[in-house]
Amino acid sequence: MASAALGTQVAATALAPVGSDGFLNGSSLKGNNNLNFRSKPWIRRTLAWEKTQQSRHLNKVFCMSVQLASKSKVAVKPVELENAKEPPLNLYKPKEPYTATIVSVERLVGPKAPGEICHIVIDHGGNVPYWEGQSYGVIPPGENPKKPGSPNTVRLYSIASTRYGDSFDGKTASLCVRRAVYYDPETGKEDPSKKGICSNFLCDSKPGDKVQITGPSGKILLLPEDDPNATHIMIATGTGVAPYRGYLRRMFMEDVPAYKFGGLAWLFLGVANSDSLLYDEEFTTYLQQYPDNFRYDKALSREQKNKSGGKMYVQDKIEEYSDEIFKLLDGGAHIYFCGLKGMMPGIQDTLKRVAEQRGESWDQKLSQLKKNKQWHVEVY
Secondary structure, eight states: OOOOOGGGOOOOOEESOOOSOSOOOOTTOOSOOOOOTTTOTTOOOOOOHHHHHHHHHHHHHHIIIIITTOOSOEEOSOGGGGOOSSOOOOSBBTTBOEEEEEEEEEEOSOTTSSSOEEEEEEEOTTSSOOOTTOEEEEEOSSBOTTSTTSBOOOEEEEOOSOTTTTTTSSOEEEEEEEOOEEEOTTTOSEEEEEEOHHHHHHHTOOTTOEEEEEEEEOSTTOOOOSOTTOEEEEEEEGGGGHHHHHHHIIIIIEEOTTOOOOSEEEEEEEESSGGGOSSHHHHHHHHHHOTTTEEEEEEETTTOBOTTSSBOOHHHHHHHTHHHHHHHHHTTOEEEEEEOTTHHHHHHHHHHHHHHHTTOOHHHHHHHHHHTTOEEEEEO
């Protein structure tokens, strides 16, 4: 797979509109809790684009060369980002978006991956703060083809960086974007007349290009931090890994004064093949450095076989470790799902079958997990 610099890997997944019926527990955030995101008192305005390029590059090089080789964590700023009791929500709306700047666009996958996925770093100057698990909206330039004379509609992408961004200064956010292409059903060839408007705009962007963003939005996938020793089971397909990348950087890469993770993070990632793995080098580093706190299992559908001899999907990996997963859930573990909507039926069927084998009612168990706020789903 193509290797992307660790410091520039920040991803986000295109999402359906995020609801507000999730959970939030900010009781673990210490210090002065009078931070007002809308007034943004701690933020210095971004310097001119030309003045920021060198520092951005140096930060990326630092992250790639030092963090991969060392277990020492990276200092982050401004620490005031930890002080708010509530997450920032809808600071910028579609009618009044924020104009951010593209820092970099890099291909994340190798030549044998089906399709193209890009890692896109956006400079928001610290003016559009967010929490891990939230989303940005992107308004692509041009006219809405369904509403002539009107601007394009907002597309949502979940953010794959922590609140401090890939430069650890609270001024960037990153998106992990799959380029949407369409194929002629008769010829099987790509139809150049039909393209994903927003994904192609982002993947074709160049450093210095402007981008209209809205948000941040969403509470469903916020990382609960009331118990720093909790267990978090994260299940993703493809670009659904985006929010987990932010979680894991916060847990294992950043030196966050208000959050010292000592629990277990367990990532299940389902993709087509080895060339399709996203942020694999980064996750593998955590596995090497924190073997007692991180587990990482991959389901490569075109390269691995399940116990029945068929393709290995993420639900097959879940079934493989089902006894352990159920015991962790019984002990209060949080479980997250992010990716294509089509991933859920197979996962639900697997969990139901396992529950029945254990003599349990999956419907009752699921109801209890939701009641306890252990069940977190964001699919698109």
